[in-house]
Amino acid sequence: TGPVLALVGATGAVGSVMVDIINGRPEVPWGEIRLIASARSAGKRITVRGQELTVQALAPEVFDGVDVAMFDVPDEVSAQWAPIAAARGAVAVDNSGAFRMDPDVPLVVPEVNADAVADRPRGIIANPNCTTLSMMAALGALHREFGLRELVVASYQAASGAGQSGIDRLYAELAAVAGKDLGVRGGDVREALAAAGLGQADSPFPAPLALNVVPWAGSVKDDGWSSEELKVRNESRKILGIPDLKVSATCVRVPVVTTHSLSVHAVFDREVTVAQAHAVFAAQPSVVLVDDPAQGRFPTPADVVGGDPTYVGRVRQALDFPNTLDFFVCGDNLRKGAALNTYEIAEQVVAAR
Numbered sequence: 255t256g257p258v259l260a261l262v263g264a265t266g267a268v269g270s271v272m273v274d275i276i277n278g279r280p281e282v283p284w285g286e287i288r289l290i291a292s293a294r295s296a297g298k299r300i301t302v303r304g305q306e307l308t309v310q311a312l313a314p315e316v317f318d319g320v321d322v323a324m325f326d327v328p329d330e331v332s333a334q335w336a337p338i339a340a341a342r343g344a345v346a347v348d349n350s351g352a353f354r355m356d357p358d359v360p361l362v363v364p365e366v367n368a369d370a371v372a373d374r375p376r377g378i379i380a381n382p383n384c385t386t387l388s389m390m391a392a393l394g395a396l397h398r399e400f401g402l403r404e405l406v407v408a409s410y411q412a413a414s415g416a417g418q419s420g421i422d423r424l425y426a427e428l429a430a431v432a433g434k435d436l437g438v439r440g441g442d443v444r445e446a447l448a449a450a451g452l453g454q455a456d457s458p459f460p461a462p463l464a465l466n467v468v469p470w471a472g473s474v475k476d477d478g479w480s481s482e483e484l485k486v487r488n489e490s491r492k493i494l495g496i497p498d499l500k501v502s503a504t505c506v507r508v509p510v511v512t513t514h515s516l517s518v519h520a521v522f523d524r525e526v527t528v529a530q531a532h533a534v535f536a537a538q539p540s541v542v543l544v545d546d547p548a549q550g551r552f553p554t555p556a557d558v559v560g561g562d563p564t565y566v567g568r569v570r571q572a573l574d575f576p577n578t579l580d581f582f583v584c585g586d587n588l589r590k591g592a593a594l595n596t597y598e599i600a601e602q603v604v605a606a607r
């Protein structure tokens with residue numbers, strides 16, 4: 255009988271991908287897996303590794319005997335329940351934003367700072383935001399070799415980053431504009447959505463996403479920044495262990511269902527060539543290099559979705575900036591960006607026992 259794993263939020267967008275990941279592993283270390291969700295979803299039956307499990311309602315007792323409890327739930331649910339799981343003896347691995355910047359909670363990407371899982375005074379380990387996480391395997395590998403000093407990032411974030419409601423909204427908007435010749439201007443998208451009964455106020459996005467890009471993700475913070483942009487800054491610093499890393503990010507939502515992309519401008523302490531960067535990426539098992547633009551080969555969300563690795567391409571030495579690389583990264587925001595990294599942390603916790 256191996257350790258007991260609990261998955262809280264088993265029926266949500268990330269939780270469902272988590273179940274796929276657990277089902278797809280060749281082997282798992284767990285003696286028992288418990289699926290947990292809100293009372294509304296309790297009683298649902300989900301097959302995990304050939305066994306039909308019944309989803310249990312979230313309550314303190316469900317954590318009794320649990321070794322690792324993974325949380326894929328909104329911030330306020332994690333804030334309340336991860337400490338309860340920890341108090342009942344579980345290590346909580348939390349994918350919300352509730353604990354990421356807590357100095358007593360490690361923020362872990364196993365390829366970059368796996369050892370940090372051991373130092374968890376609150377019994378909680380945080381999983382980074384999917385936007386930061388999507389570039390971390392690639393950046394961490396470069397940082398080890400060349401010393402990262404500055405980071406300028408633009409994100410191209412998928413609708414599923416906003417959860418199931420984001421996915422549903424994008425499909426509904428696409429249906430509202432599909433099959434129509436909207437002319438060279440692409441038509442009045444707001445009018446087309448309104449005619450289909452899709453009010454802007456009902457959308458998780460602040461502007462139409464179909465046939466559009468939206469330079470906003472997250473909530474409003476001081477001085478014009480979005481929460482998402484500050485997460486890229488703060489979380490990159492914490493994961494890489496560079497508290498004074500200079501970071502500037504612009505986060506943008508694009509009409510892609512799943513897979514976040516980032517355009518990265520990274521300045522290093524030491525000189526770095528494209529060939530050296532290619533060699534570093536090739537040596538990092540969780541990074542796949544797709545970089546032959548003359549043959550039309552570069553990562554795109556449509557090609558990498560559903561995969562576990564981070565895909566990197568368009569690697570260039572910046573012409574006007576010394577020691578600087580520009581490159582493009584794509585990563586499935588629901589897999590490595592959320593469920594997979596959380597699961598890898600959970601396995602790391604039991605492996606380190």
Ligand code: 2RA
Nearest residue numbers: 383384385411415416
């Ligand atoms: C988003 N990164 O894409 C967020 C989700 N955590 O909206």
